[in-house]
Amino acid sequence: MADQDAQSQVGSEPPALSVLRWDELPEGPAVVLLDQTRLPSEEVELVCADVPALVRAIQSLAVRGAPLLGIAGGYGVALAAARGDDVARAAELLGQARPTAVNLGYGARRVARAHGAAVGQGAGPGAASAVALAEARALHREDAEASGRMAQYGLRLLAELLPGSAHRLLTHCNTGALVSGGEGTAFAVALGAHREGRLGRLWVDETRPLLQGARLTAYEAARHGLPYSLLTDNAAGSLFAAGEVDAVLIGADRIAADGSVANKVGSYPLAVLAKYHHVPFVVVAPTTTIDLDTVDGASIVVEQRSALEVTEITSPQIISAGSGGFRPAAAPVGAKAYNPAFDITPPELVTAIVTEEGVISPVTGVGLAELCARSSQVTIS
Ligand SMILES: CSC[C@H]1O[C@H](OP(=O)(O)O)[C@H](O)[C@@H]1O
Numbered sequence: 001m002a003d004q005d006a007q008s009q010v011g012s013e014p015p016a017l018s019v020l021r022w023d024e025l026p027e028g029p030a031v032v033l034l035d036q037t038r039l040p041s042e043e044v045e046l047v048c049a050d051v052p053a054l055v056r057a058i059q060s061l062a063v064r065g066a067p068l069l070g071i072a073g074g075y076g077v078a079l080a081a082a083r084g085d086d087v088a089r090a091a092e093l094l095g096q097a098r099p100t101a102v103n104l105g106y107g108a109r110r111v112a113r114a115h116g117a118a119v120g121q122g123a124g125p126g127a128a129s130a131v132a133l134a135e136a137r138a139l140h141r142e143d144a145e146a147s148g149r150m151a152q153y154g155l156r157l158l159a160e161l162l163p164g165s166a167h168r169l170l171t172h173c174n175t176g177a178l179v180s181g182g183e184g185t186a187f188a189v190a191l192g193a194h195r196e197g198r199l200g201r202l203w204v205d206e207t208r209p210l211l212q213g214a215r216l217t218a219y220e221a222a223r224h225g226l227p228y229s230l231l232t233d234n235a236a237g238s239l240f241a242a243g244e245v246d247a248v249l250i251g252a253d254r255i256a257a258d259g260s261v262a263n264k265v266g267s268y269p270l271a272v273l274a275k276y277h278h279v280p281f282v283v284v285a286p287t288t289t290i291d292l293d294t295v296d297g298a299s300i301v302v303e304q305r306s307a308l309e310v311t312e313i314t315s316p317q318i319i320s321a322g323s324g325g326f327r328p329a330a331a332p333v334g335a336k337a338y339n340p341a342f343d344i345t346p347p348e349l350v351t352a353i354v355t356e357e358g359v360i361s362p363v364t365g366v367g368l369a370e371l372c373a374r375s376s377q378v379t380i381s
Contacts, residue, residue, distance in 0.1 A: 012225065013224070014223040014224060016177065017034060017177045017178065017223075018032075018034060018045075019033070019034050019063075019068065019177055019178055019180075020032070020033050020034070020063060020068060020071060020072060020075070020140075022075055022078070022133065022136070022137070023047075025047070025049075027049065028049060028082075028083070029049075029079055029082040029083070030047045030048060030049045030079070031047075031048045031054055031072065031075045031076060031079055032045055032046070032047050032048070033045065033046045033048065033057055033062055033063045033072075034046075034178070035057075035062045036061060036062055036063065036064055036178055036216060037060060037061060037062050039178075039215055039216055039219055040215050040216070040218070040219035046062050046063075048076075048079070049079075050079065050080075050083060050085070051076050051079060051080050051085065051090045051093055051094065052093075054072060054075075054076045054079065054094065055076075055093055055094060055097045057072075058072060058094070058097040058098055058104070059097055059098065061210060064174075064178075064179065064212075065101075065174065065175070065178060065179020065180065065251070066101035066102070066103040066104075066179065066251065066252065066253045066254075066285070066288075066289050067103055067143050067146075067147075067179055067180050067181065067185065067286055067288065067289070068143075068178070068179045068180055068181070069098065069101045069103050069104040069107070070101075070103030070104055070106055070107030070139065070143070070288055071107060071136070071139055071140050071143055071181055072094075072104070072107070073091075073094045073095065073103070073104045073105065073106070073107035073108035073111075074107035074108065074110060074111040074135065074136035074139045074140070075111075075133075075136045075140075076090060076094045076108060077090050077091050077094065077107075077108050077111040077112045077115065077132060077136070078111055078115075078129070078132040078133040078135070078136040081115050081125075081128060081129040081132040081133075082129045082132075082133065084125060087112050087115050087116070087132070088112060088116075090108070090112070091108040091109055091111070091112035094107075094108040095108045095109065098303055098341075099301040099302075099303050100253045100254055100262055100300065100301060100302055100303045100341065100342050101253040101254060101289075102253070102254040102288070102289060102290075102291040102294075103253075103286075103288050103289055106288055107136075107139055107288075110135060110139060111132050111135045111136050111139070112132075114131055114132060114134075114135035115128050115129070115131060115132040115135075117131075118131040118132075139181075140181045141181065142181075143180060143181035143182065143286060143288070144180070144181035144182035145182070145356070146181075146182070146286040146287075146288075146355075146356035147180050147181065147182025147183050147184060147185065147188050147286075147356075148182055148183070148188075149356035149357075150185055150188060150189070150284050150285075150286065150354055150355060150356050151183065151188040151189050151191070151192040152192070153354050153355070153356070153358060153359050154186075154188070154189030154192070154249070154282070154284055154354045155189060155192045155193060155196065155198075156359075157282065157352060157354060157359050157361075158189070158193060158198070158247065158282075161247065161280045161282075161351075162246050162247060162280075165197065165198045166198070166199070166200030166201075167193055167198055167199055167200055167246050167247065168200050168201040168203065168244055168245055168246045168247075169189075169190050169193070169199065169201070169202055169203065169245075169246065169247055169248075169249050170202075170203040170205070170236065170239065170245045170247070170248050170249070170270070171186055171187065171190060171202065171203070171204060171205065171213070171217060171248070171249050171250060172205040172207055172213065172233075172248075172250050172263070172264055172266055172267055172270060173205070173207045173212045173213055173217070173250070173251065173263070173264035173266075173267075174187070174207070174212040174213060174215075174216035174217045174220070175187045175188075175217075175249075175250065175251035175284065176188070176191070176216070176217060176220040177220060178216050178220065179251065184220075184251075185251045185252075185284040185285055185286070186249035186250050186251050186282075186283075186284040187217065187220060187221075187249075188284070189249055189282075189284055189354070190202050190226065190249060191224055191226070194224065194225075194226050194227075199226060199227060200227070200246075201227055201228070201229060201244075202221055202226050202227065202228040202229075203228075203229055203231055203236075203239060203244070203245065204217045204218055204221065204228050204229065204230045204231065205231060205232075205233050205236060205266065205270075206230055206231065206232055206233060207233060207264060207266060208232075208233055208266075208310075209309045209310045209339065210309060212264065213230070214230055218230055233266050236269075236270060236273060237273055240273045240274070240276075240277040240279065241277070243277075245274075245277070245279050246279065246280075247279060247280040247281075247282055248270050248271070248274050248279060248280070248281045248282065249282050249284060250263055250264075250267050250270070250281075250282075250283055250284070251263060251264075251283070251284060251285055252283050252284075252285035252289050252353075253289065253342055254289060254291050254294065254300050255283070255285060255289055255290045255291065255353065255368065256291060256294040256295060256296050256297055256299060256300055257291070257292045257293075257294060257295050257296070257368060257369070258295065258296040258297070258347055259346075259347030259350060259353070259360075259367075259368060260296055260297025260298075260300065260344050260345065260346055260347055261283050261297075261344065261345045261347075261350060261353075262297070262300045262302065262342045262343070262344055263283070263342060263343070263345065264341070264342060264343075265340050265341060265342055265343045266343070267342075267343055267345055268343040268344065268345045268349075271345040271349035271350065272349065274349070274351075275349050280351040280352070281345075281349060281350055281351045282350075282351055282352050282353075282354060283345075283350055283352070283353045283354065284353075284354045284355075285353065285354075285355060286355060286356050287355050287356065287357055287371055287372050287374075287375035288375075290355070290368050290371065290372055292368065292369055292372060297344035297345075297346060298344075300342075300344055302340050302341070302342045302343070302344070303340070303341040303342060304339060304340055304341070305339045305340075305341050306339065307335070307336060307337035307339055308327075309337075309339055310330070310331070310337035310338075310339050311329065311330055311331040311332075311333075311335045311337050312327040312328065312329060312330055313327060313328040313329075313330050347362075350362075353368070355371050355375075356375070357371045357372075357374040357375050358371055358374070
């Protein structure tokens with residue numbers, strides 16, 4: 001098997017990625033992003049000087065991943081406040097940029113609420129803008145802290161679930177530092193296992209059509225020297241059949257009150273495979289991804305994306321090999337395509353949900369409410 005068997009360099013940590021930051025530029029404040037559509041071939045920053053630019057970055061997945069979308073939503077509202085733009089309208093535009101990840105609307109509304117409260121108490125534009133920025137920074141910090149705690153709970157759970165110490169973990173999409181204020185969600189658990197010498201192999205689903213696994217998780221795994229192997233999404237079944245998967249670790253974009261999990265398309269088939277092969281299927285997500293106001297999986301809005309993402313080869317590396325942005329066709333011109341960005345895994349297929357407030361297993365709606373009650377971030381509405 002052709003492994004991307006990076007030298008395991010436990011102990012030699014790469015510099016932290018600057019995934020998203022607030023910057024006071026000569027021309028004014030801005031949200032500065034590591035443009036994830038250019039990875040892994042180019043590490044390029046994207047400067048968003050206003051909310052429309054940030055909305056475009058969210059919709060193109062230059063910035064992506066539920067927890068990071070929440071952070072981006074918060075800084076986006078702070079940017080509107082700093083510019084003297086309509087804060088309520090900014091929160092609405094940001095919240096509508098992508099429908100499935102609950103964190104995006106949560107982050108935008110939380111900062112808008114803080115700004116509104118300051119104004120209501122008589123704060124002038126400058127003071128209220130400072131309050132908004134402070135709330136966005138608090139959200140950023142809390143997510144980084146949540147990432148560390150999820151990794152610890154996740155490692156403890158793997159020790160309970162899996163015998164031995166060379167875990168073979170399969171992950172889907174990208175759930176590392178590129179989706180987080182810290183080291184991520186599910187990927188942070190795999191990274192923690194590696195640091196403890198407990199990671200035998202990280203199986204990385206390429207995750208068609210936008211290749212978050214091949215482009216982003218492989219990039220993060222290589223940076224950390226993880227022993228990883230990339231696979232096409234449709235090769236996962238044969239890995240399970242060969243007994244090569246000890247557990248599945250995935251993230252989430254929205255968890256409904258009944259424990260249904262919305263995550264990158266392809267997660268549900270993995271859950272069915274895991275059930276059939278008696279392999280733990282573990283979801284790792286902060287409580288800001290739990291949405292008690294959405295009663296069940298059928299109520300979750302699943303983002304439908306352009307057919308072109310399926311009918312054209314969209315990997316930036318392949319596009320850059322084309323001429324003038326030409327996108328090689330992967331199908332006849334004009335072919336119709338079904339391109340849901342997410343799918344829904346029912347609670348009965350989920351072994352456990354790992355959050356920064358603890359683990360629920362088996363998943364029950366009551367357990368989710370209890371976890372949210374423990375979290376300082378319970379005000380999702
Ligand atoms: C832990 S959040 C990461 C989550 O977000 C991804 O979706 P997208 O790349 O479209 O933002 C995917 O669902 C990941 O599991």
